Amino acid sequence: MKLTMRKIAEMVGVSVTTVSLVLNDKNVRITKDKKRQIKEVARKYNYVPNSSAVSLAKNQSNTIGVVVPNINNPFYSALIKAISDDLAEIGYYALTINTDDNHKNESKQIAQLVNRGVDGILLVPTNDLYAQGQDVADDFLKHIQIPFVLVNADSELAINQVNLDSFEGGYLATQALVDNSHRHIAIVTGNKGYVNAENRLNGYKQALGDNGIPFDDGLVFRSDYDVNGGYDIIEKIEKNPKITAIFFCNDLMLYGAIKRTNEQKKNLFDLYSVVGYDDSYFNEVLNPTITSIRQDVAELGRRSVQILRRQLEGKKRPINEKLQVSLIKRQSIKSLS
Amino acid sequence: MKLTMRKIAEMVGVSVTTVSLVLNDKNVRITKDKKRQIKEVARKYNYVPNSSAVSLAKNQSNTIGVVVPNINNPFYSALIKAISDDLAEIGYYALTINTDDNHKNESKQIAQLVNRGVDGILLVPTNDLYAQGQDVADDFLKHIQIPFVLVNADSELAINQVNLDSFEGGYLATQALVDNSHRHIAIVTGNKGYVNAENRLNGYKQALGDNGIPFDDGLVFRSDYDVNGGYDIIEKIEKNPKITAIFFCNDLMLYGAIKRTNEQKKNLFDLYSVVGYDDSYFNEVLNPTITSIRQDVAELGRRSVQILRRQLEGKKRPINEKLQVSLIKRQSIKSLS
DNA sequence: TTGAAAGCGTTACCAA
DNA sequence: TTGGTAACGCTTTCAA
Numbered sequence: 001m002k003l004t005m006r007k008i009a010e011m012v013g014v015s016v017t018t019v020s021l022v023l024n025d026k027n028v029r030i031t032k033d034k035k036r037q038i039k040e041v042a043r044k045y046n047y048v049p050n051s052s053a054v055s056l057a058k059n060q061s062n063t064i065g066v067v068v069p070n071i072n073n074p075f076y077s078a079l080i081k082a083i084s085d086d087l088a089e090i091g092y093y094a095l096t097i098n099t100d101d102n103h104k105n106e107s108k109q110i111a112q113l114v115n116r117g118v119d120g121i122l123l124v125p126t127n128d129l130y131a132q133g134q135d136v137a138d139d140f141l142k143h144i145q146i147p148f149v150l151v152n153a154d155s156e157l158a159i160n161q162v163n164l165d166s167f168e169g170g171y172l173a174t175q176a177l178v179d180n181s182h183r184h185i186a187i188v189t190g191n192k193g194y195v196n197a198e199n200r201l202n203g204y205k206q207a208l209g210d211n212g213i214p215f216d217d218g219l220v221f222r223s224d225y226d227v228n229g230g231y232d233i234i235e236k237i238e239k240n241p242k243i244t245a246i247f248f249c250n251d252l253m254l255y256g257a258i259k260r261t262n263e264q265k266k267n268l269f270d271l272y273s274v275v276g277y278d279d280s281y282f283n284e285v286l287n288p289t290i291t292s293i294r295q296d297v298a299e300l301g302r303r304s305v306q307i308l309r310r311q312l313e314g315k316k317r318p319i320n321e322k323l324q325v326s327l328i329k330r331q332s333i334k335s336l337s
Numbered sequence: 338m339k340l341t342m343r344k345i346a347e348m349v350g351v352s353v354t355t356v357s358l359v360l361n362d363k364n365v366r367i368t369k370d371k372k373r374q375i376k377e378v379a380r381k382y383n384y385v386p387n388s389s390a391v392s393l394a395k396n397q398s399n400t401i402g403v404v405v406p407n408i409n410n411p412f413y414s415a416l417i418k419a420i421s422d423d424l425a426e427i428g429y430y431a432l433t434i435n436t437d438d439n440h441k442n443e444s445k446q447i448a449q450l451v452n453r454g455v456d457g458i459l460l461v462p463t464n465d466l467y468a469q470g471q472d473v474a475d476d477f478l479k480h481i482q483i484p485f486v487l488v489n490a491d492s493e494l495a496i497n498q499v500n501l502d503s504f505e506g507g508y509l510a511t512q513a514l515v516d517n518s519h520r521h522i523a524i525v526t527g528n529k530g531y532v533n534a535e536n537r538l539n540g541y542k543q544a545l546g547d548n549g550i551p552f553d554d555g556l557v558f559r560s561d562y563d564v565n566g567g568y569d570i571i572e573k574i575e576k577n578p579k580i581t582a583i584f585f586c587n588d589l590m591l592y593g594a595i596k597r598t599n600e601q602k603k604n605l606f607d608l609y610s611v612v613g614y615d616d617s618y619f620n621e622v623l624n625p626t627i628t629s630i631r632q633d634v635a636e637l638g639r640r641s642v643q644i645l646r647r648q649l650e651g652k653k654r655p656i657n658e659k660l661q662v663s664l665i666k667r668q669s670i671k672s673l674s
Numbered sequence: 675t676t677g678a679a680a681g682c683g684t685t686a687c688c689a690a
Numbered sequence: 691t692t693g694g695t696a697a698c699g700c701t702t703t704c705a706a
Binding site: 004005006016017020021024026049050052053054055056057058 | 698699700701702
């Protein structure tokens with residue numbers, strides 16, 4: 001049998017109001033003794049409020065929709081973990097939705113979430129959406145009718161958004177290579193339109209420019225942000241003998257490249273100096289260990305939640321935040337000089 | 338302004354009951370005309386039922402709680418993905434909850450889920466629970482008051498459960514090593530009481546026995562199912578010079594061992610033949626590639642959902658299912674002969 | 675310091 | 691074929 005406030009009230013011999021007040025720490029002006037008794041009974045019989053009832057009464061669901069392209073990607077799963085934990089701390093459930101990086105899906109799912117009455121949404125948009133152009137993306141975002149925060153992507157709109165500084169990441173990675181006298185540096189970035197891919201590329205360009213190295217379009221390679229993406233692209237890179245270093249904009253791609261060269265009985269690291277992106281734990285397992293850009297996913301989750309909460313509390317002015325990234329130096333860069 | 342049933346009722350000039358009946362396609366015996374009008378208004382003003390109210394009234398929610406130790410673990414995240422997809426297909430939301438492998442948490446979260454009115458639970462239990470003994474675990478499970486399926490664990494109770502055949506996994510892995518003339522095979526399994534750890538160990542024992550190799554308790558090493566677990570344990574293994582092969586009951590542990598030996602300027606694979614467990618994609622990135630036990634996570638998710646659904650539909654007789662695993666042969670076993 | 679009672683939006687039982 | 695109304699469990703206002 002489930003314990004309700006009414007039952008507690010009966011057991012202690014007070015009104016439901018009193019129980020509600022006490023259990024929500026609302027009203028301090030309740031007799032110490034009654035208070036104690038109520039809390040005692042609640043604890044003893046393990047009282048848990050019925051959240052449907054709370055939602056109905058307060059007209060909020062205490063649920064946040066968390067929309068991500070793919071739970072399976074370690075970057076997203078780490079983000080979800082961070083978000084869920086932070087959300088739980090402030091009394092919200094995370095209702096996580098996979099879009100499979102498909103915008104149609106994304107659009108449909110968000111509509112459902114809204115209908116279901118979630119209080120807000122944390123949206124990590126699909127690459128599929130951004131690949132259709134920033135204007136299409138912005139137009140889509142403009143039509144979301146409930147509080148939401150755009151996570152891990154940019155928009156020109158005056159909406160709440162948090163992103164990691166991909167420009168800086170691209171810059172730091174490239175600079176690390178340049179510092180070791182590399183001048184012919186390939187960059188393997190996401191396919192055209194990928195969220196954040198252009199920023200990393202721009203950081204790369206800027207770093208080259210700042211060091212007086214001319215940008216060569218032929219050194220830009222594009223592929224999917226996954227193992228197969230790297231697996232497929234490495235042979236194209238090998239065709240250009242001038243290249244001495246590669247900046248992989250995603251660790252998974254790097255792993256794919258390793259896999260491919262191993263299969264060819266070659267060692268990627270004999271061929272190239274390398275920098276990765278995301279700082280996966282696997283970077284410490286490989287030999288050599290991988291120098292990589294670390295993104296603070298936990299912080300990204302935390303800020304997303306904070307900003308959404310702020311919006312939920314009625315703050316109007318939108319926040320646009322860019323989180324710092326850092327270079328983790330390991331062994332995968334050899335000096336050319 | 339949100340549209341409610343009452344408002345529709347007023348607009349059309351009928352009772353709330355009628356509206357509810359029509360909108361839920363409950364009662365065909367409503368005047369065609371009224372029916373049409375109600376549906377018309379609902380569609381026109383985009384009526385969406387308040388799900389808190391529905392949940393409260395029906396005491397159910399079209400939501401299934403999915404309780405896992407840790408989203409971040411690739412095995413669990415793959416499972417969640419599979420489950421969410423399957424659940425979505427039959428019209429349910431997955432409300433995923435992290436227990437951080439802490440039983441107190443698990444217990445609290447389940448209680449919350451129940452009070453929140455989820456219709457059922459897919460429970461991947463914590464190791465923390467099972468470490469307290471099968472009887473404690475069973476006792477806990479016995480007290481879950483809503484439909485649920487025990488996933489990826491065993492229970493003696495007559496409850497719905499699906500698990501992967503860990504005994505078979507342990508057997509296959511060990512046999513593969515024995516087939517290559519290894520006789521001093523270390524096993525690195527989970528800490529005492531870990532879910533499925535004993536089964537893998539028993540499979541190992543059985544395989545040894547079937548090949549006339551005496552079981553040596555000194556070859557059993559225990560640690561956490563993660564990278565650090567393997568990192569910490571490898572030095573202990575190195576103290577026994579007889580050991581020529583290691584069966585890691587979890588790929589992450591294997592990675593930790595690689596990391597540690599690399600740091601010592603040694604190569605794990607020069608020292609030992611190795612079999613892993615879970616068949617992570619990294620296994621193909623490493624050199625040599627790793628022979629490992631593959632578990633069909635997608636199938637595990639699918640069956641979990643099917644069995645829960647069956648229970649939700651009122652079927653009483655519990656199902657206890659064991660899913661097959663297989664050995665994926667790669668390069669990490671060298672023949673001793 | 676406390677309690678009664680009116681919601682919150684639905685569902686479902688019982689009458690009409 | 692319909693409608694009144696009591697739940698569902700909680701919050702909140704107003705009175706006492």
